[in-house]
Amino acid sequence: MLAFTHDRWTFPLPATNRFPQEKYRLVRERVERLPGVEVAEAAPISWEDAARVHDAEWVRRIRHGLLTRREEAALGLPWSPELAERTLHATGSTVAATEAALRDGTAAALGGGTHHAARAVGRGYCLVNDVAVALDRARAGGFSGRVLVLDLDVHQGDGNADLLGPDPAVAVVSVHGERNYPFERVPGDIDVDVPDRTGDAGYLAILDDVLRRLDALGPFDLAYLLAGADPWEGDRLGRLALTETGLEERDRRAIGWTRERGIPLVVTLSGGYGEPIATTADIHARTVSLAV
Ligand SMILES: [Zn+2]
Incomplete structure (x- = not known):
């Protein structure tokens, strides 16, 4: 299985910003040790690729660093040329993983799942919506099937719903998480609020119920799993209480659901802000190992 990384492209962060940039290197180092996985670097997307799914003005402004202070605050990251460049590479990982999954059955992007990026605005660490761009590129390459976006990150996928819901x-x-960011939701096809402090058993029962409802929306020819590690009990943004074992079981069930139906699967990481961040990297690497 191919897993695409972009961890070499870093960007400057002030010490006060807690975005866990080192996570991407830690995940890549773990995934490199997994049997049956080949880690590769993808080509970056172009700004034109981004502008095919996003508002052209938004793309122009993230390209040239024209964000207002307010927009930067909503993004949670300071703009820099390096951040813009990294975004192209990160999105390229999901584009390449989509091509690989359609060819090989499964692939991973060791990043991505930038589900808060909406058509005309970015927020919550997400500038460009990787799944929307990757799907657009796949369609340009001839893909015409039905697609499932299964977002298990602890934050609601408002950008995905904005771009792909229609x-x-x-x-x-x-x-x-019911009481978690974003506080203004954009509804998708199925949205499930999970109460604060829900643990493994309660969460897995909710997941099983969601998986049962998916067949009515299919059949699917391609699936994206946004396997956020932030429902973990040690996550500082999560508000849920899943253990590492519970998250492993979550991924086994979600990946198993696609596998039983023979649906090509793209695994993306999405969020994960644990303390320590090494445990978050362990959780992400375990997700990838289950997809091999
Ligand atoms: Zn999240």
Whole structure:
């Protein structure tokens, strides 16, 4: 299985910003040790690729660093040329993983899942919506099937719903913390609020119920799993209480659901802000190992 990384492209962060940039290197180092996985670097997307799914003005402004202070605050990251460049590479990982999954059955992007990036605005660490761009590129290459976006990051996938919700060939499904960001939701096809402090058993029962409902939205020819590590009990942004074992079981069930149906699967990491961050990297690497 191919896993695409972009961890070499870093960007400057002030000491006060807690975005866990080192996570991407830690995940890549773990995934490199997994049997049956080949780690590769993808070509970056172009700004034109981004502008095919996003508002052209938004793309122009992130390209040239024209964000207002307020927009930068909503993004949670300071703009820099390096951040813009990294975004192209990160999105390229999901584009390449989509091509690989359609060819090989499964692939991973060791990043991505930038589900808060909406058509005309970025927020919550997400500038460009990787799944929307990757799907657009796949369609340009001849793909015309139905798509499932299964978003298990602890935050609701408002950007995915904004960009892909209106698309009749895409089902946007999000299972997320009830009282968590974003506080203004954009509804998708299925949205499930999980109460604060829900642990493994309660969460897995909710997930099983969601998986049972998915067949009514299919059949699917391609699936994206946004396997956020932030429902972990040690996550500082999560508000849920899943153990590492519970998250492993979550991924086994979600990946198993696609596998039983023979659906090509793209695994993306999405969020994960644990303390220590090494445990978050362990959780992400375990997700990838289950997809091999
Ligand atoms: Zn998240």
